[in-house]
Amino acid sequence: MAEQERLRPLVLPQGITARDVHLVAGVDVAYAKDESIVAGAVVVLDAHTRHIVDSASASRPVDFPYVPGLLAFRELPALLDALAALHTRPDAVACDGYGTAHPRRFGLACHLGVVTDLPTFGVAKTAFIGEYEQPGPQRGDRSQLTDHGETIGHVLRTRPGTRPVFVSTGHRIDLDTATQLTLALTADHRLPETTRHADRLSRQVLADRLGHG
DNA sequence: GCGACAG
DNA sequence: ATCTTGTCGC
Numbered sequence: 001m002a003e004q005e006r007l008r009p010l011v012l013p014q015g016i017t018a019r020d021v022h023l024v025a026g027v028d029v030a031y032a033k034d035e036s037i038v039a040g041a042v043v044v045l046d047a048h049t050r051h052i053v054d055s056a057s058a059s060r061p062v063d064f065p066y067v068p069g070l071l072a073f074r075e076l077p078a079l080l081d082a083l084a085a086l087h088t089r090p091d092a093v094a095c096d097g098y099g100t101a102h103p104r105r106f107g108l109a110c111h112l113g114v115v116t117d118l119p120t121f122g123v124a125k126t127a128f129i130g131e132y133e134q135p136g137p138q139r140g141d142r143s144q145l146t147d148h149g150e151t152i153g154h155v156l157r158t159r160p161g162t163r164p165v166f167v168s169t170g171h172r173i174d175l176d177t178a179t180q181l182t183l184a185l186t187a188d189h190r191l192p193e194t195t196r197h198a199d200r201l202s203r204q205v206l207a208d209r210l211g212h213g
Numbered sequence: 214g215c216g217a218c219a220g
Numbered sequence: 221a222t223c224t225t226g227t228c229g230c
Contacts, residue, residue, distance in 0.1 A: 029220080031221055038221095066221075068218040075220070097219045107219070128219045166219085220221050 013172045016092060016119045018180045021047045025090035026185075026194020027082070027112070029075045030202035031062065032210060038062045039209065040078030041201035043194060044088050047184065050193050056085035057205040068128070069103050072111035083116060092119040092173065092181060094194045098128055099170035099178075101145055101153035113171020120170030121178035123192055127166060135164050140183060154179045158186040165190065 025044045031037070039059040046053055058081030064074040075097075099109030099122035113120035130147040132155045139160055145153035145168070153168035156179055167182050169175050185192035 029221085031220085033222055035221080066220065068220090071219055102219080122219085124219050126219070129217095 013117070015172045015174055016177065018177050018184070021091040021119075021181060023047065023053060023088060023090045024181065024185065024194055025083075025086075025093045026096075026192060026196070026198040027079050027093060028096045028195055028198035028202050029078050030199070030206040032206060035062050037206065037209060038075070038078045039202045039206035040075065040080075040082040041198045041205060042079065042082045042086060042093075043197035043201055044086065044090050045185075045194055045197070047091070047181075050185070050187075052197065054086055054088040055197070055201060056082050056087075057201055058082045058085060059205055059209045071097055072108045075108060076111060076115065079112060080115065090118065092121070093170075094181070094185065094192050095120055095122045095170060096124070096195045096199070098122045098124050098153070098166065099168040101128065101130055101147070101166065101168035103129055105152070107168070107170075109168065109170030117171075119172040121173050121181065122166075122168045122170055123182050123195060124166040124168070125163075125191070137161075139186075142179065151175070156182060158183065158192075159188075159190050162190040 041057040044054040095109040098107035109120045109122035130145040135141040135143040141157040
């Protein structure tokens with residue numbers, strides 16, 4: 001009995017597959033122009049209808065500078081507060097940034113996943129590390145993002161005529177599943193609906209807080 | 214040493 | 221990220 005309790009945390013977390021995802025959340029943050037306040041937002045969508053099921057937010061003083069590679073220390077506090085205020089438990093979380101495609105293989109998405117034990121993945125808008133060939137022009141076309149011969153992500157075309165996004169694994173999910181989910185969350189725009197909603201909400205929350213003193 | 218560098 | 225005007229296109 002006591003033995004089981006000690007061993008449980010050592011069991012490898014089970015990874016999910018796309019069919020396990022019914023509720024998918026998106027997270028993002030917005031900063032005041034002077035970088036004094038950060039607002040975090042999380043929006044949960046029905047993975048198939050892409051309708052909003054739940055959402056929450058939080059704002060607080062910024063307490064860590066922007067340092068490439070250390071984004072989690074700057075954004076996680078607000079995101080964790082927002083997630084704690086959620087009334088729903090998402091099956092997966094799409095992050096605005098990188099997961100494994102990180103200098104230390106532990107970007108924001110990995111950090112958030114480990115702390116919350118939620119499956120997570122990252123969808124970044126611009127390159128960070130690694131090398132890649134430009135993916136094909138059609139939606140769904142992808143190329144490998146590699147670093148020292150290791151595949152660390154996918155450069156994915158989510159929409160024709162726009163720049164590709166950079167998908168990487170976060171926690172308890174594999175790259176192909178993360179890529180599948182990213183495509184499932186995009187249709188009319190380059191970025192996933194999850195992050196688009198979270199981005200909008202975080203800006204609104206920030207504006208409200210700034211406006212109300 | 215110099216440049217690059219998610220958000 | 222945020223600042224910042226107009227502009228090209230669906």
